[in-house]
Amino acid sequence: MILLDTNIFLELLLGQKRAGDCQDLLERVSKGEVEAVATHFSIHATEALIGKGQLLSKFIRNIESSEGLYLYDTDLTEESSAALLTRQEQLDFDDALQYYVAKRLGADAIVSFDKHFDGLDVPRIEPGDVAH
Numbered sequence: 001m002i003l004l005d006t007n008i009f010l011e012l013l014l015g016q017k018r019a020g021d022c023q024d025l026l027e028r029v030s031k032g033e034v035e036a037v038a039t040h041f042s043i044h045a046t047e048a049l050i051g052k053g054q055l056l057s058k059f060i061r062n063i064e065s066s067e068g069l070y071l072y073d074t075d076l077t078e079e080s081s082a083a084l085l086t087r088q089e090q091l092d093f094d095d096a097l098q099y100y101v102a103k104r105l106g107a108d109a110i111v112s113f114d115k116h117f118d119g120l121d122v123p124r125i126e127p128g129d130v131a132h
Contacts, residue, residue: 001035003102005112006042025127032067039101040073072101
């Protein structure tokens with residue numbers, strides 16, 4: 001199982017340089033070919049950046065219908081633990097939360113373009129590195 005960082009969704013939705021790799025991976029997750037988890041924090045952050053309109057509705061529908069995607073809700077105790085990791089691992093809160101959840105669930109990797117995850121004991125990989 002892999003953890004999908006927020007930037008994987010945003011790269012695709014904003015049509016950025018590596019959107020194709022993200023689309024390929026998210027399609028594989030959607031079909032259930034790849035097992036992945038995303039935090040509700042990431043989903044809400046993505047929704048907030050999209051804002052409103054048809055793209056927002058499409059994003060929510062795609063998340064709902066994705067066969068291989070599990071959404072993880074953190075509680076305040078877990079968020080407090082993630083906050084402690086901000087100092088321990090020198091991460092921003094959003095990165096610390098992703099790392100915490102990846103560790104808690106035993107994820108094989110964090111899929112992200114964010115190099116802040118490099119050097120942690122959960123490896124960071126990019127969408128193109130996810131095994132077929």
